[in-house]
Amino acid sequence: MAELEPFFDNVQAHYDLSDDFFELFLDPSRTYSCAYFKEDDYTLEQAQRAKVDLSLGKLGLQPGMRLLDVGCGWGATMLRAIDQYDVKVVGLTLSKNQYERVNQLFRDRGLGPEQAEVRLQGWEEFDEPVDRVVSIGAFEHFRKERYDPFFEKIYRLLPPDGRMLLHTIVAWERSDIRAKGLPIDRPVIEFAKFIATEIFPGGELPPPAKVEARAEAAGFTVELVQPLQLHYAHTLDIWAENLQAKHDEAVQIASQETFDTYMHYLTGCADFFRKGYIDVMQFTCAK
Numbered sequence: 001m002a003e004l005e006p007f008f009d010n011v012q013a014h015y016d017l018s019d020d021f022f023e024l025f026l027d028p029s030r031t032y033s034c035a036y037f038k039e040d041d042y043t044l045e046q047a048q049r050a051k052v053d054l055s056l057g058k059l060g061l062q063p064g065m066r067l068l069d070v071g072c073g074w075g076a077t078m079l080r081a082i083d084q085y086d087v088k089v090v091g092l093t094l095s096k097n098q099y100e101r102v103n104q105l106f107r108d109r110g111l112g113p114e115q116a117e118v119r120l121q122g123w124e125e126f127d128e129p130v131d132r133v134v135s136i137g138a139f140e141h142f143r144k145e146r147y148d149p150f151f152e153k154i155y156r157l158l159p160p161d162g163r164m165l166l167h168t169i170v171a172w173e174r175s176d177i178r179a180k181g182l183p184i185d186r187p188v189i190e191f192a193k194f195i196a197t198e199i200f201p202g203g204e205l206p207p208p209a210k211v212e213a214r215a216e217a218a219g220f221t222v223e224l225v226q227p228l229q230l231h232y233a234h235t236l237d238i239w240a241e242n243l244q245a246k247h248d249e250a251v252q253i254a255s256q257e258t259f260d261t262y263m264h265y266l267t268g269c270a271d272f273f274r275k276g277y278i279d280v281m282q283f284t285c286a287k
């Protein structure tokens with residue numbers, strides 16, 4: 001089968017806006033996914049670290065293993081994995097800014113390519129054996145027609161006892177939303193359209209049953225599904241508060257229009273998570 005082309009343009013349209021802009025609202029590790037408020041009084045930074053630890057803790061990592069991070073963002077999960085588990089890491093991102101920044105972080109720590117490597121490459125192009133896989137907040141970009149090739153490839157790259165921790169936003173089916181008594185009216189449809197066109201072009205959210213079904217069709221056993229719904233509402237509330245507090249810098253770095261668009265995105269998504277239109281789940285997939 002011909003190699004699939006990663007969606008570089010769609011992904012760069014979002015993540016390569018400006019690292020300085022993202023820094024205004026993300027925590028210092030620049031983790032850009034749902035945090036895990038394990039304790040009520042956790043700061044965003046503590047909760048992001050807790051999410052990374054929760055994810056890595058499900059993988060059975062042993063020193064010397066090779067961990068693939070599909071959608072490594074600005075590198076926080078890989079750095080933590082090196083520190084806590086003494087593993088070798090390889091991270092994939094489609095964002096040029098993230099690629100540059102992670103390379104710099106590895107250089108600053110004196111980590112050579114044998115121990116830590118980042119590639120400007122999609123999972124579609126990666127084809128090397130690895131022991132474990134973590135993927136946090138990237139599956140939303142893959143598109144439904146690529147779920148089977150994705151799970152099949154990861155299954156093939158892993159050893160017989162291999163595991164993947166897949167963390168993704170999921171959307172409930174219309175019938176589930178109706179059963180919850182939630183309206184599917186014009187504002188709801190317009191907001192979903194706004195996210196899929198202006199914020200994450202080409203993005204698609206799977207229903208949870210579909211993730212499990214496609215993982216199992218490739219041969220995985222889905223051992224655990226952990227929903228973190230309200231943790232994402234809380235994360236987004238903090239991101240929106242942070243950005244609001246940095247309004248003037250945001251306008252200077254980007255524009256008033258970008259600021260308004262991001263406030264609409266962050267507050268609207270928090271509302272969607274709180275009400276239950278969408279959720280975010282961690283799927284532990286064992287080979």
Ligand SMILES: C[S@@+](CC[C@H](N)C(=O)[O-])C[C@H]1O[C@@H](n2cnc3c(N)ncnc32)[C@H](O)[C@@H]1O
Pocket residue numbers: 006007011015030031032033070071072073074077092093094095098121122123124135136137138141142
């Ligand atoms: C929301 S960010 C999450 C980053 C990081 N995991 C975190 O939690 O902070 C999504 C990441 O997925 C990456 N991505 C999207 N599509 C991808 C693909 N086909 N292959 C590899 N990475 C991809 C993006 O480049 C970005 O780094």
